[in-house]
Amino acid sequence: MTTKRGVGRAGRRPFSSRTRLSFREPHVPIDTAPTAAATRTTKYVYDFTEGNKDLKDLLGGKGANLAEMTNLGLPVPPGFTLTTEACRAYLADGDEPEGLRAEVSEHLAALEERMGRKLGASEDPLLVSVRSGAKFSMPGMMETVLNIGLSDSSVQGLANVAGDERFAWDSYRRLIQMFGKTVLGIDGEHFEDAIDAAKKNKGVTSDLDLDAQDLRELVESYKQIVREHAGREFPQEPREQMDLAIRAVFDSWNTERAKLYRRQERIPHDLGTAVNVCSMVFGNLGPDSGTGVAFTRDPATGAQGVYGDYLANAQGEDVVAGIRNTVPLQQLEELDPKSYRELMDIMATLEGHYRDLCDIEFTIERGKLWMLQTRVGKRTAAAAFLIATSLVDEGVIDPDEAVARVNGAQLAQLMFPQFDTRGQHTRITTGMNASPGAAVGKAVFDSYTAVKWSRSGERVILIRRETNPDDLNGMIAAQGILTSRGGKTSHAAVVARGMGKTCVCGAEELDVDTKARRFTAPGGITVEEGDLISIDGTSGAVYLGEVPVAPSPVVEYFEGRLGADSPRAGELVRAVHRIMTWSDERRRLYIRANADNPEDAARARRFGAQGIGLCRTEHMFLGERRALVERLILAEDDSERHKVLEELLPMQRDDFVAILTAMGGLPVTVRLLDPPLHEFLPDLTELSVRVAVAEARGEQHEGDLRLLQAVHKLHEANPMLGLRGVRLGLVVPGLFIMQVRALAEAAAQVAKAGGVARIEIMVPLVGAVQELEIIREEARAVLDEVRETTGADIRALIGTMIELPRAALTAGQIAEAAEFFSFGTNDLTQTTWGFSRDDVEAAFFSAYLDKGIFGVSPFETLDRGGVGRLVQIAATEGKAARPSLKLGICGEHGGDPDSVHFFHNVGLDYVSCSPFRVPVARLEAARAAVQQKREESASA
Helix, strand or coil: CCCCCCCCCCCCCCCCCCHHHCCCCCCCCCCCCCCCCCCCCCCCEEECCCCCCCCHHHHHHHHHHHHHHHHCCCCCCCEEEECHHHHHHHHHHCCCCCCHHHHHHHHHHHHHHHHCCCECCCCCCECEEEEEEECCCCCCCCCEEEEECCCCCCHHHHHHHHCCHHHHHHHHHHHHHHHHHHCCCCCHHHHHHHHHHHHHHHCCCCHHHCCHHHHHHHHHHHHHHHHHHHCCCCCCCHHHHHHHHHHHHHHHCCCHHHHHHHHHHCCCCCCCEEEEEEECCCCCCCCCCEEEEEEEECCCCCCEEEEEEEEECCCHHHHHHCCCCCEEHHHHHHHCHHHHHHHHHHHHHHHHHHCCCEEEEEEEECCEEEEEEEEECCCCHHHHHHHHHHHHHCCCCCHHHHHHHCCHHHHHHHCCCEECCCCCCCEEEECEEEECCEEEEEEECCHHHHHHHHHCCCCEEEEECCCCHHHHHHHHHCCEEEECCCCCCCHHHHHHHHHCCEEEECCCCCEEECCCCEEEECCCEEEECCCEEEEECCCCEEEECCCCEECCHHHHHHHCCCCCCCCCCHHHHHHHHHHHHHHHHHCCCEEEEECCCHHHHHHHHHCCCCCEEEEEHHHHHCHHHHHHHHHHHHCCCHHHHHHHHHHHHHHHHHHHHHHHHHHCCCEEEEECCCCCHHHHCCCHHHHHHHHHHHHHHCCCCHHHHHHHHHHHHHCCCCHHHCCCCHHHHHHCCCHHHHHHHHHHHHHHHHHHCCCCCEEEEEECCCCCHHHHHHHHHHHHHHHHHHHHHHCCCCEEEEEEEECCHHHHHCHHHHCCCCCEEEECHHHHHHHHHCCCHHHHHHHCHHHHHHCCCCCCCCCCCCCHHHHHHHHHHHHHHHHHHCCCCEEEECCHHHHCHHHHHHHHHCCCCEEEECHHHHHHHHHHHHHHHHHHHHHHHHHC
């Protein structure tokens, strides 16, 4: 192909190779004369010839990639894109921005000149599609309207030029149906009921069995539905159709399902969507036409080959909706060898150009191939790792790029358990392995039930014939999704892969009856709503009942039970091993773990932790020891208090010896006791009842009465902000000193046994430097005493946890007394927002998420503008006061991918997280370093 398809041949009208349908060659420049719109500084509309793939912020992903394909000379139907800026202006003002209509008119006129046809003309009409296209892919969440320009006066013209009356009336009924639902807000069930009635009256089951007269009558039924439910006639003016469709696409940015999807995928709400107006090409013109979706590699496994779905005599919505079952893309080679070969060439071109797996939508119109969309394709977690390493081996990308192309969320998915199918299990059927994972739950047949049951703590599997965007709530609530129709490119498959949900599609043997709330399968199997089933998104198998799960081989690899070079490891484990090796070579941040016992400490080391960033000593005082702490706090004199501390000291020492030994010389940060006081005191209500009952019975209760008086004295309305942390260490003499002594003696014991102990003593909940100074001086005296009596070289740092806003704001002062800061972002989030985590998440967070106040819980991902700002202030001012100050974070955010990037950027030295999140943090720390390197290179 030497000509630049889509540019040099853009004048071709999109019907091919029939005598009256030959293409013309005129090319009319887009900007022919200065206009009022042309003199404005803001340009709202771009022709496909004007953009490129790097303009996703402005043109959206679909528009940018249509422009890129046009520039590559691929066969793209001509069109133009309304920018995301236009959408944002429209949503802000509730109306189209000034000059937008004039720009659209200019580009429409140029398109009509190029195509040699007028929009909606009565003879040889130009038809266009109006499609959404945000920066980030949101499959099925926003609106599309096809066949804009058809009307009572143009439908016969379309029939004449196509030589196919049935096709014309089918296209017209599709327009009314889509327009009615999308633009006019009519419930789609009304249109579905009408077409079902038409098929029933004729005694057929397929839409394809309706002839031109049937469809003509259906059009009249559809127009009546519009009159009844929209209170107006279906618009016959083509430009009105287009303008209303554009507005509907803009409005669809803020539909509930779109907002829900963005929250789920953490897509910002202020981006807006672009709108693409594209000349129509038709896949429903007969057996030599069709539409399909293709992947340059398998999105489920990453394997190279021919992957995708094709549907003859159909429009694109038919494929994605899963209403008709597709055929594998390989069959296109038999149906249309010429188009198949051209498609293979284009797929190779696009993968080479984008250097990644590409997801492609195409239409064949009477033997002519047209490219409707491409994007870097969504893929499963396993495919992401396999593709990244394969592209390195092929010399397409380097290890930096490979690390950047996978992420912590995908790695976490690979660590989920898998089904153990070695026992006897009843396999119901096998469908398409659309999105991997092992999901077990009760069968439900609609989204409402899925949400309702999941909120009650039930695990559910959502079962549908096919899903549509209205099912998003149920898909999010479910453990997995099972459909009887559709393939790997259906709505269910694409959305499930994007969310990391287990999904099996196209289980054709299942007869799903959503009204009766059951499905039947071969062998007389019936599954009713509420029955347990198991679905395997890796193999596509569907089982009756609950199948047990086995550890993921990726976890076995991290645990050291499966070597990367083992024959049993498989390609995925080897790919993960290579990515993690590259990650550890590139990251700047050290990764530590939160561990309170030797078992967690040992596991953390196996997972790659470089120390313990948080050892919570309060966890060591549960169970039998709780009574000792209660006695310590309630002690009435120094003698009783000293006796309890003497009992606790050897217990604490043994705890620390075990942990220090497990860490083998890596640093261990021990937080001194920091529970809310009420956790170690008798329950006030129970104690009050016990005393009252004793009094009523005339029984002796002096002990309980004294205890009740003591507990009353210490009772706090808000224990989270009460006598805890450093305050407890200052008020209860000897408590922190006992812990420091136990730690120092443990370090000496480890050293005497030939080991190395690097200890860091963390004082919690400091709000004023004076608090830290008092504890520091006492701790240093104990450390010196133990060094002298044991002769051990005890290496110890003394620092504090920054978990109060005042500590962050006075970090410069506190750093003069601290050798390290560890940010306790859980408490820092609570105290900055004024939230009690134990209460607010269940009380009102769901409402805050629904209303868009939060995009994600601030306890899940760091609030950069508030809490993050405090971290940045404390890090900067702390380092200024003490350049050698070590900075870390040990809250739950230490394992959150987005938060890890922030901590890298503000200059922390390490993050600490739960042992199972250590690999995720390792990977994300490397991705943050690679991103910084790229940014520095770009700005140099």
